[in-house]
Amino acid sequence: MTDQRTSPVTLHDVAQEAGVSLATASRALNGSSRTVNDAYRQRVLAAASKLNYSTNLSAQAVAKGSTTSVALIVGDISDPYFSSIAAGVIKGSDDAGLIVTMSVTERSTQRELELVRALRGQRPRVIILAGSRSSEEEHQGALAQELQAFESNGGRVVFVSQHELPFDTVRIDNYGGARALALELVALGYTRFAAITGEHALLTATDRLAGFSDGLASHGIMIAPDHIVTGAFTRDGGYAGALELVDRGIDDVELVFAVNDVMAIGAMSGLRSRGIEPGRDIAIAGFDDIQTVRDVTPALTTVSIPLFEVGESALAVALRPRDVGVGVVTGDGAGAGVAGASAERDVAVATSVVLRASTPGIAVR
Amino acid sequence: MTDQRTSPVTLHDVAQEAGVSLATASRALNGSSRTVNDAYRQRVLAAASKLNYSTNLSAQAVAKGSTTSVALIVGDISDPYFSSIAAGVIKGSDDAGLIVTMSVTERSTQRELELVRALRGQRPRVIILAGSRSSEEEHQGALAQELQAFESNGGRVVFVSQHELPFDTVRIDNYGGARALALELVALGYTRFAAITGEHALLTATDRLAGFSDGLASHGIMIAPDHIVTGAFTRDGGYAGALELVDRGIDDVELVFAVNDVMAIGAMSGLRSRGIEPGRDIAIAGFDDIQTVRDVTPALTTVSIPLFEVGESALAVALRPRDVGVGVVTGDGAGAGVAGASAERDVAVATSVVLRASTPGIAVR
DNA sequence: TTGAAAGCGATACCAT
DNA sequence: ATGGTATCGCTTTCAA
16 A cells, blocks of 8 residues: 555675574575574564565576576567467476566578577576568678577577578478378369468578478479469468469469468468359468368368467577487477478477368369 | 577776777667777677677666566467457567566466466566456455556556556446447347346456346346357367257347357357357357458458557556546447546547448348 | 776675 | 675776
């Protein structure tokens, strides 16, 4: 009820109130080993609660030389792909008694770099990068340097999805998943495809498109160059992409593959707006298996990624002892294509194709 | 390239490298007033960049007695309702040079309390609570006490949506929005309703149901008690709720109102699984206007809330000077029903009804 | 302007 | 087991 802006009560105040030394108070409140007389301990606890004391984490961090925070960088938090991963990271952190701070790159590699720089000041235990990685040379270099400095000071770095830098990674098999999807679709009887992909520098997008194309190629099928459109990695990007495809003419196309679910869902609406009914007039497939694909009509065929687990794994990888070098592989890791020297530190997450109503058996129309 | 775990370079190192005093280095790197000789300043900057220096934010916080962080508490980050609000908070924070830390209550009021307690240690500038507020007495008391202690130490507290505690609030007009929706639906010709709501203690759920019911009541319409089911505030809760309704028998029901979009979307799938086609056999309406409601079939009628702006507003409210007491009202604030002494500190966010294909004109069937 | 030194809040080593 | 005190990295008087 007191409304005056009192200054925060410090450990010193608590010690005084309890009639013990600063050191004892500290030990009673935090010290791991229970080396403190129970009577004293009670007095300290009582004093703390009476004064409504709350440990100053910053001061604690300075004194201990380490924090309890995890920095998570995502591309866009309102995208279910990222928010599901974030949920996993947060869950894992909570369980480990860590606090997560979250930043958004808005899918800008420039911003990603700035964030890493700023975040370093926080001295987090871990930095997890789940933003979409790009393959721009100069950017990669600067980012790598910053992260290396962070690691050499004891921090841990973990990437999610594909990347080309020498850091721990929770690798999502984008290529293999897309390839498997292509094979299943061919088996269903489809032979004429179109695709909506993300910008060229986006590794996730290019890997998926490459996997899909290669899968088709193994059956001698090719996607005509003008049947591949590029758009923003978002719902609206998918919508616009679909319109573009229609404008270019896709009368002979049986199935449209969008490199992620959000785009696929946007594409469905785009097609529908042009009088083309997904699942009847044309088939659609996406990638990610986000929650909502079950609730759109028709339900979307896609490649499933255990996103929440990806987030949990990222944290687990970060927390595991530094010298553990044995690769842990979740799932079958099909086509993981481990490459390079640091591969053994990677965790591969398996993907699986999920066929739904958006790709009915046997070619439509 | 150096792989040895060097200890972080400190300001001291930078000062030494630049051949200036600690104080000067500090001023050159952070000090607001440009009271430092430009030649020195350059040397310090050069030294800092050469050594790859990064300010230790914890130490800075201890010395200055204040941090640059914002603590955001949400119910469930993978729920688009929360992630959209979070996006707004993050955007606003970035613009203000603040870092946001994010925690999840998993919709547990117990957990919410624990989080607030833990978060206080962080000494954030602001704590924003967007988790669903509950009306449980004991919990409210403990929470209020913790928050009050935080405020009296200079922190700012902001609630999002409805609440019953004396803190700044970005108020979402749940009651008014639902009431307006009911009126529009009645105007469309609907007369027989069912509802799927959240647990009793959830203010958001009860306010919306109350608004909806009152809207109907003003036209002499009532929802039969056994046509109101309760479920989890999630997609699956909506799905289950729909099944429950069907089991109870809803042959005479023309429209189902779910208290949020995620539940409504789940309900649509639930109904469909029982052979009842939403938009044709029965109408559906939700609340929130999350992104995906435009992409489900039929598109969902709902009450729109500018979620991203809600997040931005929450931060703006938190950052505004302590003594500003004038109420800022965004939008028309229809039915905002400002009440109590602290109301003038509130910001009301207007909601608006959006009619879509899930509620075709004139009663169906 | 610049530098020396006194904090900020907490931890941990070292005696007692 | 407990208390005194140096220390952590940085900011900020206070003199010079």
